[in-house]
Amino acid sequence: MGSHRRLAPSGLDRGAGAAVSILSVAATALAAVPAAAVPYDDTRAEVDRLYEQAEKATEAYNKADERADALRAEAGAARDRVARQQQRVNSMRESLGSLAGAQYRSGGLDPSLALLFSDDPEEYLDRASRLERLTAHQAGALRELQEALRELAHDREEAAGKLRDLEKSRKAVRSHKKTVERKLSAARRLLNSLPASERAAYDRASRSGRDGMPWPGAATAATGRGAAAVAAARAALGRPYVWGANGPSGFDCSGLMQWSYAQAGVALPRTSQAQRYAGRQVPLSEARPGDLVIYRGDASHVGMYMGDGQVIHAPYPGAPVRYDPVGMMPVSSVTRV
Incomplete structure (x- = not known):
């Protein structure tokens, strides 16, 4: 098929996305001339063109389908990252809650007042030293939690973006599939309009070499x-x-x-x-x-x-x-x- 001859159809396979727009040309020509009124040679040539153009639409369909499969996997991975990050945030919040409880049990008085009212200044100083270390640890944990929350927000947005892209790709798949089906139906109608002898000639032409x-x-x-x-x-x-x-x-x-x-x-x-x-x-x-x-x-x-x-x-x-x-x-x- 191609410029050397217009009678050899080819297998439908996956084509460039831009071909979808090209396919409307053959459809317009087909609508303008009834199949029965088209001379046999022209009908066979039109079948050939429709098959070739449907190949391009099939290529677009399969590329979109392949992209949808990849996006589906990426969206799943993004959801897994969100779940892991959420679990990490929950654990950090629980840990901070434990730290806050320990701080409360250690006393929340101003250090100078606590020392003044303490029955055992030496014991208080030991508790104050532990509390200072606890507070420093708590501050570090808070910083880690803030970073984890930022990462969680980023992962959620990424997952949402993957899902939006997936839906777009699914729409492209459906659109390309409809285009292929229209072209194949038109080609089969034209081919079936030919007498048996012409259909046999078409098949012989498709199998001839250059x-x-x-x-x-x-x-x-x-x-x-x-x-x-x-x-x-x-x-x-x-x-x-x-x-x-x-x-x-x-x-x-x-x-x-x-x-x-x-x-x-x-x-x-x-x-x-x-x-x-x-x-x-x-x-x-x-x-x-x-x-x-x-x-x-x-x-x-x-x-x-x-x-x-x-x-x-x-x-x-x-x-x-x-x-x-x-x-x-x-x-x-x-x-x-």
Whole structure:
């Protein structure tokens, strides 16, 4: 898909947030022309565009979802800090209460009067010395309590801020999800409006390669973890495309890569854009099985190189995890994990 041809759809994966605004262009064009009145070639091209744009919205959805997960953990940690700090403040207050009681029991008279009325001046002086030490300790404890109260107020504000950010992120997730669902529904309606022969032609076009590509020839993985990831990806063949999913029963494109490498003991980032930088970049001509093939300049799609010029990937809704030519759409980079 892309500028070389408008017929190859791609797997939906996680895209840049800015793409959400771009998606309205296709929706406007779609609303202006009834699907039945659009020539077959134009309908197929519109399906292609909608899938590509939905990938970008999916990228935005998954980034927001990932951010929500991180904020949820941060908010939980902030609440734990507040609870610990509150416990510390309570303990300090109890300690100060004990000190105040001891001071009261020691007598609160002016030292000179207490000495005057004391039956045993020597005993009084000893008590006064202890009281002075007690008061100095109490003053230090008060300072510690004041600092603890300041820290508690700061921790409470931080926790409140994390919760506000979390709610914003949840709203973004809901918004991006609705955008993806609209685009996918529009694409499926258009695709279903085509005769069976045209739908079959669309599927064939999505699986075609680009001429003149420097096909890699190596058939073995560069690393043991790459070989394990290849085996996992093969085991996922035929499982359905499910946007936002990372297995094991369904996948989007980056979810398939993340799951496959997880079976090899490697933790990949969740989005195709982040997976682009999850390892060392190599030329396509040197690709080995297990390498991640990143598509388009915005890295909105990813597949795993399997050798013999083929990748395994999760293409798009309605198309299961499958083999396709590595050149099915413009390759932007290859990453060796």
